[in-house]
Amino acid sequence: MKTRSKQLLPIAALTGLVVLSGCVTDPNSPGLEYMPDMYRSAAIEAYVDYGMDEYAFGWAEQAEQRLIQSARKPVKGSIAFQPDAKEFAMPYPYPNTPAGYEAAGRELTSPLATTKAHIEEGKAIYTQMCTQCHGEKGEGDGALSRNGHIQGIPSYSGKLKDLPVGNMYHTLTYGKGLMGSHASQLDQRDRWLVIEYIKVLQNGGELPEFDEAGNAVESASAEAGATAMND
Amino acid sequence: MQQAIFNGTRTARWAVQSFLAACLLLSNAAAFGQIWEGGNVENGQALFNANCASCHKVTNEVLAAPGLAGIRDRWTSGDELLVQWIQNPQAAAESGDPYIKSLVDRYVGTYGWMSAQAVSADDVKDIMAYVQNPPDVAAPAASAGTDCITVDELPVQNADNPSIWFLVLLVLFLVIALSAAGVNRTLRSAVNVSKGESPLPDATYFQRAKGWMWNNLVFVSLVGLFVVAYAVVIGYQGLMGIGVMEGYKPDQPIKFIHSVHVCENEVDCKYCHHSAYESKHAGIPSTNVCMNCHKAVKKGRRYGETEIGKIYAAIGFDPESGTYMNGAGEKGFTNPQDDFGGEPIRWNKVHNLPDHVFFSHQQHVVVGGLHCQNCHGDVQTYTVGRQARTEDINKLVDDYPGLIQLSKPTLTMGWCIECHNKAEVSLASSGYYEEMHERLRDDERGNEELRRYLEDDKITVKELGGWECAKCHY
Numbered sequence: 090m091k092t093r094s095k096q097l098l099p100i101a102a103l104t105g106l107v108v109l110s111g112c113v114t115d116p117n118s119p120g121l122e123y124m125p126d127m128y129r130s131a132a133i134e135a136y137v138d139y140g141m142d143e144y145a146f147g148w149a150e151q152a153e154q155r156l157i158q159s160a161r162k163p164v165k166g167s168i169a170f171q172p173d174a175k176e177f178a179m180p181y182p183y184p185n186t187p188a189g190y191e192a193a194g195r196e197l198t199s200p201l202a203t204t205k206a207h208i209e210e211g212k213a214i215y216t217q218m219c220t221q222c223h224g225e226k227g228e229g230d231g232a233l234s235r236n237g238h239i240q241g242i243p244s245y246s247g248k249l250k251d252l253p254v255g256n257m258y259h260t261l262t263y264g265k266g267l268m269g270s271h272a273s274q275l276d277q278r279d280r281w282l283v284i285e286y287i288k289v290l291q292n293g294g295e296l297p298e299f300d301e302a303g304n305a306v307e308s309a310s311a312e313a314g315a316t317a318m319n320d
Numbered sequence: 321m322q323q324a325i326f327n328g329t330r331t332a333r334w335a336v337q338s339f340l341a342a343c344l345l346l347s348n349a350a351a352f353g354q355i356w357e358g359g360n361v362e363n364g365q366a367l368f369n370a371n372c373a374s375c376h377k378v379t380n381e382v383l384a385a386p387g388l389a390g391i392r393d394r395w396t397s398g399d400e401l402l403v404q405w406i407q408n409p410q411a412a413a414e415s416g417d418p419y420i421k422s423l424v425d426r427y428v429g430t431y432g433w434m435s436a437q438a439v440s441a442d443d444v445k446d447i448m449a450y451v452q453n454p455p456d457v458a459a460p461a462a463s464a465g466t467d468c469i470t471v472d473e474l475p476v477q478n479a480d481n482p483s484i485w486f487l488v489l490l491v492l493f494l495v496i497a498l499s500a501a502g503v504n505r506t507l508r509s510a511v512n513v514s515k516g517e518s519p520l521p522d523a524t525y526f527q528r529a530k531g532w533m534w535n536n537l538v539f540v541s542l543v544g545l546f547v548v549a550y551a552v553v554i555g556y557q558g559l560m561g562i563g564v565m566e567g568y569k570p571d572q573p574i575k576f577i578h579s580v581h582v583c584e585n586e587v588d589c590k591y592c593h594h595s596a597y598e599s600k601h602a603g604i605p606s607t608n609v610c611m612n613c614h615k616a617v618k619k620g621r622r623y624g625e626t627e628i629g630k631i632y633a634a635i636g637f638d639p640e641s642g643t644y645m646n647g648a649g650e651k652g653f654t655n656p657q658d659d660f661g662g663e664p665i666r667w668n669k670v671h672n673l674p675d676h677v678f679f680s681h682q683q684h685v686v687v688g689g690l691h692c693q694n695c696h697g698d699v700q701t702y703t704v705g706r707q708a709r710t711e712d713i714n715k716l717v718d719d720y721p722g723l724i725q726l727s728k729p730t731l732t733m734g735w736c737i738e739c740h741n742k743a744e745v746s747l748a749s750s751g752y753y754e755e756m757h758e759r760l761r762d763d764e765r766g767n768e769e770l771r772r773y774l775e776d777d778k779i780t781v782k783e784l785g786g787w788e789c790a791k792c793h794y
Contacts, residue, residue, distance in 0.1 A: 119565045121563070136668075136669035185655060216588070233586075238616060238617045265432065
């Protein structure tokens with residue numbers, strides 16, 4: 090009997106080892122890397138944890154390294170790269186003040202024409218960037234509103250029916266009330282594209298009539314009317 | 321007796337009150353303070369939520385404008401001006417009323433003018449009834465998020481590593497077993513001596529183990545074979561696991577929950593990872609993007625204010641006044657201030673390709689039209705980000721049409737080229753590929769060798785050069 094229990098000892102030890110090796114999975118460890126300096130080279134890449142590469146940097150510099158490439162706002166005054174459209178690369182002239190808001194509403198007009206393609210592009214951006222608050226139809230009934238997190242979001246077809254595009258652009262650029270600035274997420278062209286779709290929502294979701302080239306007929310006549318008045 | 325007097329005074333007070341109320345009702349003129357009484361709370365709540373709640377709260381809390389608690393005591397300028405102040409603030413400011421002037425001086429510079437509200441004087445009465453006596457603030461709809469599942473839980477902090485404890489117990493067990501065996505042997509030796517027999521020979525553990533092994537040769541050989549086979553398998557698996565990081569889920573500085581943001585509140589992936597459409601990096605949102613919602617959402621359901629407070633500390637937001645701070649610690653700015661020197665939130669990178677691999681999100685998302693889930697799995701059920709496993713992604717094939725089932729571990733080169741071999745290119749997606757297609761078909765310009773690609777009527781990424789070394793390594 091005693092010899093039998095002694096025989097069991099190495100078996101117990103072996104089973105222990107098998108179980109042990111099975112449960113060593115630490116979610117905090119990326120696992121083995123073949124030549125870590127190829128994974129984490131000296132060239133700056135977003136969010137690469139240089140702190141782990143003691144070969145290239147050493148521990149004294151790693152804390153500083155990690156500070157350098159963490160989330161930062163764009164440098165003040167930097168202009169987003171816009172390869173083929175200089176009208177979208179100009180600095181925004183109106184200041185972030187109540188007076189600037191009013192002035193933008195009075196003076197600012199869209200550099201984009203109202204076309205079918207622009208409205209569709211704008212709708213894609215609207216669906217991704219705006220619906221969680223403003224709702225699919227722009228009635229202020231997005232999920233954040235339904236879940237009680239943000240209330241009183243005005244409806245485009247109701248309270249904001251007559252909001253001029255300049256005010257929309259100003260709000261997208263600087264934010265207004267609870268809404269923050271979306272300038273870091275939407276470049277200038279994106280902002281004007283979204284506004285093209287919001288104009289449709291102001292009209293109760295009804296698309297304007299298009300001619301064969303996809304240009305809105307109404308806006309063309311309205312523009313013609315405006316120029317006639319200016320003359 | 322006392323009871324009678326008490327009843328008497330109460331009756332008298334009631335009489336006086338009803339008389340006053342009757343007087344107020346009878347007098348048609350805009351009597352002072354009339355707007356604070358007799359409004360319909362329910363209607364007021366509906367009006368408040370529709371028109372005012374995006375900036376004001378009924379408590380002291382500042383959202384994007386001052387909280388309205390105690391407004392009756394503060395407003396001393398009469399009913400008519402209050403209604404006008406709501407209907408057309410700028411016109412009311414021209415009245416020159418000193419209290420309104422103080423409001424304009426104090427708040428318009430920070431929050432801007434209140435937009436004119438299309439409400440009638442009766443509406444204002446209802447709103448004021450609600451503002452003065454708000455019913456208990458309704459909790460967010462209970463149904464919110466019940467359809468949303470979270471597949472993993474965030475790690476509990478300071479959790480002990482169980483394998484270490486197992487090792488300690490194992491060593492302890494070995495020590496006890498060996499000492500017990502030693503005691504056993506000494507006793508047996510003593511028994512032998514007392515019986516007049518010779519004591520057990522003095523042998524080291526090693527010598528005894530060797531003797532035991534010779535006596536149990538078959539058993540020892542079988543165990544030895546098992547140990548060798550086990551070592552080979554483990555060694556092979558270990559070598560194959562080099563550079564495979566499936567399931568990597570590092571702790572993050574903020575206990576972020578993807579399922580709450582994406583599933584419950586329907587925030588699109590692109591809202592935060594917006595540069596996936598424009599750059600090689602999907603990017604982690606900078607704190608100003610967080611603030612677009614968390615200016616209003618100041619308390620999380622699970623972690624209260626601690627986790628959201630980390631965003632505020634990084635960007636310099638003061639949740640009390642609802643404004644941002646500058647470098648000097650002055651509050652009252654509506655936008656984040658550049659000179660605020662907060663420490664950035666140090667997120668840990670989850671998906672890391674070796675430096676010698678070029679990968680662009682834009683090419684895959686915009687041109688290829690892939691869903692985020694094709695490579696990252698069901699992120700809307702995660703807590704913090706993690707590297708998905710191929711078998712988990714393969715399960716999503718019913719939910720995401722066009723998802724390609726693969727066999728190699730994610731983010732390995734085998735996985736990349738396996739997909740490049742299977743993925744078809746939609747020729748309509750870009751004029752570039754349409755042109756390439758035409759050239760292939762054209763007898764004069766086309767290459768005979770390349771034309772075999774068209775035999776199966778499919779154009780895969782590989783056939784358009786997706787297996788060229790220099791596509792990804794240069």
